[in-house]
Amino acid sequence: MDTTHGELAGELMPCVRCGQCRSVCPVFLAKGMESDSPRGRVALVRALLEGRIEANDLLAEKIEQCALCRACFQECPSGVHVERIILAAREKLASLRGIPLQKKVLTRWLLPNVNRLRPLIPLASRVQGLIGDEVGNGEYRLPYYRLPLVGKRLVPNLTGQTIYSVSSRATVPGAGQRKVILFAGCMIAYAYPKVGRAVLEVLHHHGVEVTVPKGQACCGLPALASGDKDAFERAKRQNLDILRATNGGAIVTACASCGSTLKEYYQQDLPLKVYDFSEFLVDQVEFRPPRRASEGRVTYHDPCHLRKAQGITGQPRRLLKSLPGVAFQEVSNPDRCCGFGGTFSLSYQSLSDEIGGAKVDALMRTGAGTVVTACPGCMLHLSNGLHQRQSTARVLHLAEVLATSYRED
Amino acid sequence: MLSTELLEKVRRVVGPENFFPSDTDRLCYATDSSLLSQINNWVPDLVIRVMTTEQVSEILKLANEFKVPVVPRGAGTGQCCGSVAHRGGITMDLTGMNQIVSLDLENLQVVVQPGIVHADLNNALAPHGFFFPPDPGSTKMCTLGGMVSFNSSGQRSVKYGTTKQYILGLEVVLPTGEVIVTGGVRSRALKSVAGYDLTGLMIGSEGTLGVITKIRLKVLPIPEKRGLVVAFFDQLEATGQSVVQVFRRRLLPSAIEIMDRTAMKAAALYKPDLVLPDVEAMLLFEVDGSPADVAYQAKAISEICQQFAQTVEWTDDPKRLAELWTARSVVGAAAGRVKPGATRVYIGEDICVPVTKVAQALRIIQQTSAKYNIPIVTYGHIGDGNLHAAPVINTYDPNEIENVKKIGDEIHRMALTLEGTTTGEHGVGLTRAGYMEEELGFSLQVMRKIKRVLDPLNILNPGKMALDAA
Numbered sequence: 001m002d003t004t005h006g007e008l009a010g011e012l013m014p015c016v017r018c019g020q021c022r023s024v025c026p027v028f029l030a031k032g033m034e035s036d037s038p039r040g041r042v043a044l045v046r047a048l049l050e051g052r053i054e055a056n057d058l059l060a061e062k063i064e065q066c067a068l069c070r071a072c073f074q075e076c077p078s079g080v081h082v083e084r085i086i087l088a089a090r091e092k093l094a095s096l097r098g099i100p101l102q103k104k105v106l107t108r109w110l111l112p113n114v115n116r117l118r119p120l121i122p123l124a125s126r127v128q129g130l131i132g133d134e135v136g137n138g139e140y141r142l143p144y145y146r147l148p149l150v151g152k153r154l155v156p157n158l159t160g161q162t163i164y165s166v167s168s169r170a171t172v173p174g175a176g177q178r179k180v181i182l183f184a185g186c187m188i189a190y191a192y193p194k195v196g197r198a199v200l201e202v203l204h205h206h207g208v209e210v211t212v213p214k215g216q217a218c219c220g221l222p223a224l225a226s227g228d229k230d231a232f233e234r235a236k237r238q239n240l241d242i243l244r245a246t247n248g249g250a251i252v253t254a255c256a257s258c259g260s261t262l263k264e265y266y267q268q269d270l271p272l273k274v275y276d277f278s279e280f281l282v283d284q285v286e287f288r289p290p291r292r293a294s295e296g297r298v299t300y301h302d303p304c305h306l307r308k309a310q311g312i313t314g315q316p317r318r319l320l321k322s323l324p325g326v327a328f329q330e331v332s333n334p335d336r337c338c339g340f341g342g343t344f345s346l347s348y349q350s351l352s353d354e355i356g357g358a359k360v361d362a363l364m365r366t367g368a369g370t371v372v373t374a375c376p377g378c379m380l381h382l383s384n385g386l387h388q389r390q391s392t393a394r395v396l397h398l399a400e401v402l403a404t405s406y407r408e409d
Numbered sequence: 410m411l412s413t414e415l416l417e418k419v420r421r422v423v424g425p426e427n428f429f430p431s432d433t434d435r436l437c438y439a440t441d442s443s444l445l446s447q448i449n450n451w452v453p454d455l456v457i458r459v460m461t462t463e464q465v466s467e468i469l470k471l472a473n474e475f476k477v478p479v480v481p482r483g484a485g486t487g488q489c490c491g492s493v494a495h496r497g498g499i500t501m502d503l504t505g506m507n508q509i510v511s512l513d514l515e516n517l518q519v520v521v522q523p524g525i526v527h528a529d530l531n532n533a534l535a536p537h538g539f540f541f542p543p544d545p546g547s548t549k550m551c552t553l554g555g556m557v558s559f560n561s562s563g564q565r566s567v568k569y570g571t572t573k574q575y576i577l578g579l580e581v582v583l584p585t586g587e588v589i590v591t592g593g594v595r596s597r598a599l600k601s602v603a604g605y606d607l608t609g610l611m612i613g614s615e616g617t618l619g620v621i622t623k624i625r626l627k628v629l630p631i632p633e634k635r636g637l638v639v640a641f642f643d644q645l646e647a648t649g650q651s652v653v654q655v656f657r658r659r660l661l662p663s664a665i666e667i668m669d670r671t672a673m674k675a676a677a678l679y680k681p682d683l684v685l686p687d688v689e690a691m692l693l694f695e696v697d698g699s700p701a702d703v704a705y706q707a708k709a710i711s712e713i714c715q716q717f718a719q720t721v722e723w724t725d726d727p728k729r730l731a732e733l734w735t736a737r738s739v740v741g742a743a744a745g746r747v748k749p750g751a752t753r754v755y756i757g758e759d760i761c762v763p764v765t766k767v768a769q770a771l772r773i774i775q776q777t778s779a780k781y782n783i784p785i786v787t788y789g790h791i792g793d794g795n796l797h798a799a800p801v802i803n804t805y806d807p808n809e810i811e812n813v814k815k816i817g818d819e820i821h822r823m824a825l826t827l828e829g830t831t832t833g834e835h836g837v838g839l840t841r842a843g844y845m846e847e848e849l850g851f852s853l854q855v856m857r858k859i860k861r862v863l864d865p866l867n868i869l870n871p872g873k874m875a876l877d878a879a
Binding site for chain 2: 014022033039076078
């Protein structure tokens with residue numbers, strides 16, 4: 001790598017080592033050592049580039065132990081894109097040391113083939129009782145034992161449905177004034193098809209015709225975050241082919257992580273604009289607030305990939321505040337990550353839970369019975385955190401809250 | 410390289426969880442914000458995190474026994490290479506000692522550990538209606554231990570002074586390991602003249618005379634209201650005249666800040682929605698106190714500025730206040746934006762000159778910038794003459810590095826020529842050590858004697874503040 005003129009060297013230069021990132025980085029706040037801070041990681045990447053340090057296990061761990069939440073970027077007075085530096089460093093480390101088996105299984109086998117596993121979902125839903133009891137109104141299962149990848153944490157209770165089975169039965173009232181393509185993302189497609197169904201219902205309610213093209217692959221973020229650029233590019237190519245071949249006026253996603261990936265890495269290759277669900281609803285159609293709602297006190301958790309990566313904070317709040325009967329209670333630390341971080345939570349479960357704890361505690365202090373968010377990853381992690389603390393609060397996607405209200409209209 | 414025997418003994422003192430011998434951990438402690446640390450690779454031999462006064466004491470005794478340097482460090486937000494282990498040895502991270510030991514607000518004081526972050530302290534005090542007034546720009550990350558060690562201050566030092574005005578007593582581990590309490594071992598008094606002012610000696614000693622492990626500090630009630638006067642000037646020199654007139658009128662703003670044309674340009678590049686007129690400089694006067702006092706002061710300052718300025722605005726509306734402060738608060742970070750592919754570096758960044766010579770200093774800095782063809786964004790606390798010059802360079806270009814070193818040298822020498830100082834609030838460290846003979850004269854010899862008495866083996870933060878030279 002060129003140490004003086006490379007793109008990465010340019011990304012590194014603006015860091016003046018002021019340390020302001022220490023005040024917000026959830027990993028640093030949990031662990032407390034300089035090497036766990038964004039400033040420390042930037043110093044390590046720079047040293048790696050300049051040949052002052054070898055790629056050893058501890059260095060790799062420090063680079064891996066970033067949730068990519070971008071709190072540092074948002075806080076940085078000099079605008080250092082730490083997340084880009086981390087991703088580049090992971091790619092470099094992957095080339096030097098290979099990708100850990102656990103991540104390889106996920107990014108090269110499981111996620112690229114998730115489409116092919118689809119027929120197994122009804123079967124899986126019938127035998128899932130073997131892995132754990134139902135909790136949280138039957139929405140999750142708590143494993144009896146440590147499962148591969150997820151450990152002993154809540155997993156979504158499969159219903160036998162997928163976004164594809166749900167969308168094929170969804171009705172479209174009236175002619176669509178607008179047509180959009182829904183990029184579902186793996187978690188909504190398979191783990192939370194109920195969220196996908198809610199997205200369809202809400203969009204239909206606004207006269208928007210939705211196509212859910214089959215054959216969508218993972219957006220590729222887990223591969224990118226693992227330093228596996230090849231796997232990411234393969235996923236991107238597959239998705240681009242499908243998205244380009246589908247008729248529609250825009251691409252909508254209800255997964256904050258997919259949304260940020262599509263906007264940052266796909267948008268320049270796409271003829272259609274990508275929108276987050278709430279962004280589309282507020283900015284692109286004439287939003288019609290429901291007449292009835294019954295959720296009581298709600299609070300909202302900003303997914304990092306929505307708030308910090310896409311700059312979307314106002315639209316979800318506007319939607320929530322438009323619901324009659326809903327008392328919206330802002331959380332004290334809206335900037336704070338839930339600790340999920342995708343592959344981060346798989347590799348560093350206890351750290352991920354500890355980071356999430358700070359957020360869950362704050363959400364509980366709002367007294368809300370419903371925690372609304374806009375990312376299935378956050379939904380899963382927050383549900384687990386609330387369950388660990390014996391909270392009865394439910395975590396719902398924004399689309400679910402809206403869809404429920406429209407159903408009651 | 411530290412001996413295996415020393416490493417083992419240190420590990421036993423701090424515990425394996427606070428013992429960091431790997432190059433991955435050590436490398437992260439090689440720098441602060443200074444250019445000097447950036448262009449060198451001064452990696453400590455060992456990093457430890459200390460959690461108790463006893464651990465600090467044990468480590469210093471071991472360091473004396475094995476003749477190994479120890480460099481105390483807080484959040485590493487310094488700008489003068491003060492907490493960098495340029496001679497190797499052990500870097501002692503004190504950020505784990507970050508608790509409030511006691512809140513004694515009826516007696517206007519609190520006791521804290523040195524690793525507490527400045528903003529965290531003020532956040533804890535705010536619900537009680539109190540604050541710790543010194544306000545460094547690094548409030549979100551700097552530690553109180555670092556602030557005491559460098560006698561830090563910020564914008565509001567015009568009215569509230571610097572850290573030293575608020576330190577009532579300290580617990581300090583001396584370089585040889587003994588623990589002392591300054592300001593009275595049991596005292597909760599707000600003042601005392603019993604004995605030498607060892608509290609004062611330790612404040613600003615930059616970790617060369619002892620490791621601060623506890624701080625008893627004075628707090629003040631939060632002012633009821635704040636107001637802001639902003640004035641834009643066609644002529645740089647008129648800014649100094651305005652400030653002098655404000656003081657003559659017996660007004661005492663809490664802060665008086667200046668941004669020259671370069672700084673206004675940088676702020677506008679960073680925040681394009683900031684509309685700033687095309688003038689030579691702007692001043693921001695912050696006033697605080699009772700609502701009546703704020704209104705009176707702001708009106709009087711506005712009247713004075715109207716004699717010299719092109720435009721004057723004042724507000725006590727919190728929203729507008731925040732908007733107007735934006736330009737000043739973003740400029741430090743925004744400096745790098747004036748030249749694509751470049752960044753600001755910290756050298757010559759903290760001179761302080763007589764208030765009456767601020768305009769002259771700004772002109773000379775502009776000439777220096779032109780001479781080397783390197784942008785220098787300058788802003789600062791005109792109320793006390795403290796100017797922050799921010800040269801903006803491509804740090805991968807060796808020629809620019811060499812030129813910016815010359816710029817730093819010229820700015821430091823100019824400050825001394827103008828009867829000022831090379832550092833108003835950031836410290837000497839290594840960056841400014843070369844100017845101490847000239848700046849301090851025979852006082853430096855006295856400092857060296859004090860250092861030798863307290864630290865005969867030169868263990869604690871050696872080589873800093875020009876204390877080593879004969």
